[in-house]
Amino acid sequence: MRPSALLLLLPLCLLARPAHAQDPIHHCVDTHGNPLFTDQPCASQQASPVQAPAPVASVATPGLPTPLQRCASTAAELRQRVIDAFAARDPNELAGLMLWHGYGHVSAVDDIRALARLVRQPLLEIHFGGDPGDDPASADGGAAAVADELQLRTGDDGARFAITRQAGCLWLRYGG
Template sequence: MRLWIFLLLCLPIATASAQGDIHRCMGANGIPVFTDRVCSDVNASPLLPPASTSSAPASPIQAQPPPVLCASDMAHLKQAVVDAFADRNPNRLAGLMLWNGDGQQAVVADIRVFSQLMARPLIGVTVEGEAASDDNTGDPSSNDAPAHGEALLVQTESDDGSGAAEQTRFDVIHHSGCLWLHPHN
């Protein structure tokens, strides 16, 4: 009886620690989804397969790496941002972000900002930095640092109705062979 009481008391602790994670999922429509719930709860599948508990060797099919779901160069990253705006989908834009080290509240706040940004018409997306001048994506071996000051500048119409343009800057970060965005602070 004491064991059951102990287990019931431990259940909220385990649940609370599991709820603090941000899960990267792929929605049924192929758009990345970020959620604090398990991917299956939002009709999505995890981007990373669960760790295998089997000690049996992997078959040749399982040994293949998962498909790359990130931008390999600046042109693809820029097009992915344009596509996210075309769909007016803040989760799609969030899928281009490197969230390492960001807490759940910061991620949710950024996605809300993306929603507000996408409510305005997109004027253009330009590249700033070394990639803009020579189309070089920098050193892909560098980790978690903006490469040579590269950034994407997203220009939208101002929300004050004046027709003026506003600019939002996203640093470009090279990590694990991919280009990621990070909001400029």
């Protein structure tokens, strides 16, 4: 190629260069607890910044990729993960334990909002099935039969979750 042809291509290369980076997106929570994403600092929106979650330690299996998050495979593990979600007051952590197949956008958003209200309350009681004495998590660690329901009692009310076993994991289905 001739040098003059290369000089003609130079302006095209300059036009193809990436655009300047955009301003960062600030993840905030307003005074009512609603998430807010903005290009302005949180303080200018009368909101609090959301801190990035701490990295989760996971157990690696030789020869397999390291999972980002392991699912609950026993009743005891499911119970502990629900307790941890309440301790962190994190509706997303609780939502991560749920099986979301068949949800429409509106119903999923409504359920996430309900979970956010739920985890803001103190968790007073958690048990499987209809009777707290028949709790599989307290008997053998939950490795055997698992009840079909998880019941929570919180400061104001409570919630019931159906339990579904799929792909070796225990999942919650929100029942309100």
